[in-house]
Amino acid sequence: MNRLLKLGIVLLVASCGGGNYSAPRNLENACAIASERPQYMRAMKRTERKWGVPVHVQMATMYQESKFIGDARTPHKFALGVIPIGRQSSAFGYSQALDGTWEEYQRDTGNRRARRDNIRDATDFIGWYMNGSQRQLGLSKYDATSQYLAYHEGRGGFARGSHRSKGWLMGVAARVGQRSEMYRQQLRSCR
Structure with missing residues (x-):
């Protein structure tokens, strides 16, 4: 085989491999994320146009759910502290969507x-x-805190108020809201 054909085969095989699922280097700066991963911004802007959910709300949700890691999974559960018996849930990917919700x-x-x-x-x-x-719930698409609570608990859980008895979750949702606002301010300066 000639060199050019070998190189072509190597490039073809390499392109079939897994994607780059690692997190961007600087998750504290929306402009740095946009610069390092322009495909993320294109996807989020497309979603904003289609569904009306602002980019900064999407970013804050994705940060909380997966830290922008494309193949993120929940931790394993262990029997007797050492025997792995599966994952904590079926959540997977950037959005940490559960199997059933993803199928819906x-x-x-x-x-x-x-x-x-x-x-x-x-x-x-x-x-x-x-x-x-x-x-279904009347939540503003700009309200990252409430949207995150409904995202985490499911719409039915949110409607029942299941989040109110989970102080840890209320704290997480507040941080999602704060991060959303931080990303919003940063995005204004880098567009």
């Missing part, structure tokens, strides 16, 4: 090929979910 999203949107480790699909999922939370 695929049905509702007709996007059967959507993958949780694809940034475009993950941001679209977040937009779809938060749009539904606005319709």
Whole structure:
């Protein structure tokens, strides 16, 4: 085989490998994330146009759920402290969507090929979910704190107020709201 053909085969095989699922280097700066991963910003802006969920709300949610790691999974559960018996939940990917909720999203949107480790699909999922939370619960798409509570607890749980008895979750949601505002201010300066 000639060199050019060998190089072509190597490049083809390398391109079929897994994606870059690692987190961006500086998660504290929305402009740095946008600069390092422009495909993230394109996906989030597309979701904002489609579903009306602001980029900064999507970013804060994704930070909390996966730290922008595309193949993030929940930790393992252990029997007797040492024997792994599965994951804490079926949450996976950038959005940490559960299997059942992801399947509902695929049905509702007709996007059967959507993958949780694809940034475009993950941001679209977040937009779809938060749009539904606005319709069903009356939550503003700009209210990252309340949207996150509904995202974490499910809309039914949120409607029942299940989050109110979870001080730790209320703290997490408040931090999501603060991060959303931080990202909003940063994005204004880097556009």
